[in-house]
Amino acid sequence: MFGFDSRVVSKLTPGEYEEVSSLLSQSGLTFEEGADATVIVEDTDGRITATASLFGEVIRMVAADQGYRESGLSSAAISALMETARARGVSRLFVYTKPDMAGRFESMGFRNIAGTDAVVLLEAGEPGISAYGNYLLENRSGGAERKGVTGAIVANCNPFTLGHRYLIERASSVCRRLYVVVVEEEKSRFSFADRFEMARAGIRGIENVTLLRSGPYAVSAATFPSYFLKSRAEAYLALEQAKLDLNLFLRLYVPALGINARFAGTEPHSRVTEIYNEAMREMLPPSGVEYVEIERLKAPDGRPVSASAVREMLDSEDVSGTEAYLPRSTISYLAGKAPWSAH
Secondary structure, eight states: OTTOEEEEESSOOHHHHHHHHHHHHHTTOOOOSOOSEEEEEEOTTOOEEEEEEEETTEEEEEEEOGGGGGGTHHHHHHHHHHHHHHHTTOOEEEEEEOGGGHHHHHTTTOEEEEEOSSOEEEEEESSOHHHHHHHHHHTOOSOTTOOSOEEEEEEOOTTOOHHHHHHHHHHHTTOSEEEEEEOOOSOSSSOHHHHHHHHHHHTTTOTTEEEEEOTTSSSSTTTOGGGGTGGGSOHHHHHHHHHHHHHHIIIIIHHHHTOOEEEEEOOSSOHHHHHHHHHHHHHTGGGTOEEEEEOOOBOTTSOBOOHHHHHHHHHTTOGGGGGGTSOHHHHHHHHTSTTTTOO
């Protein structure tokens, strides 16, 4: 663009950090650590006038100087970032932005796939949401004429615990079909392949359960990044992201699978997860989906069985203590790793 130069950096200098943070603040945004690449657009005086950052497949922190809002600088930053992503082999991109920015992204080929009054999620590239919707339809059990409760559970299974097994058993007992969606995002202690296999082994014997991968469309870095920040996540951001994630659930999973109930365990420790549960209580019933919260299973020591408690034991090398928290299938699976408490 005439009079402006853009460049891509992997790490901002202290001066660039200050300028980018100030620019984001003008747009009501907060600087987030961990970007894979950041585009900065500068005027002839070297002042940063626009920016955008790439986090894996997700474009975030898009902002332009208020004096140049109509000059297309943010579009130039986004275009440069898209070129960078393609050069790195990223074939699909998401952007998490404010509703008033949606039109600009749509003009650049993005599709609006979910949103709230405060935020929208758009997608470009393939494989996209249509391909994932086909995957859900291919794995749907029975026809639309089937009656009864069709339930869903979304779980990270990091690792799969007796608590997961308990929740699934309780939910499946009142469902004709229960879909367990395993979070596919690779931001956990255990890889998705390991988590999916532990869940597959853990549900063995429960005949009316179908295991599904989530793709990037449930509790992912695109839909609910606060989940992976936990204690560092801002409550108001977590709530908006939870609403976005649930809007996508209602738009995608509910019609594709015929879901009319969603199950979750109580959350005594994680404020971010409890915020998500609160959003489910508020949003699901008015949309025709019953929300069922089941009291967590407790270990013999009285503590709620949770994957986070297991990870704490592994960190402290107290492997023997996990026996009260894990099914034999998970213990056997992890025992085959070398070492099973790695990462």
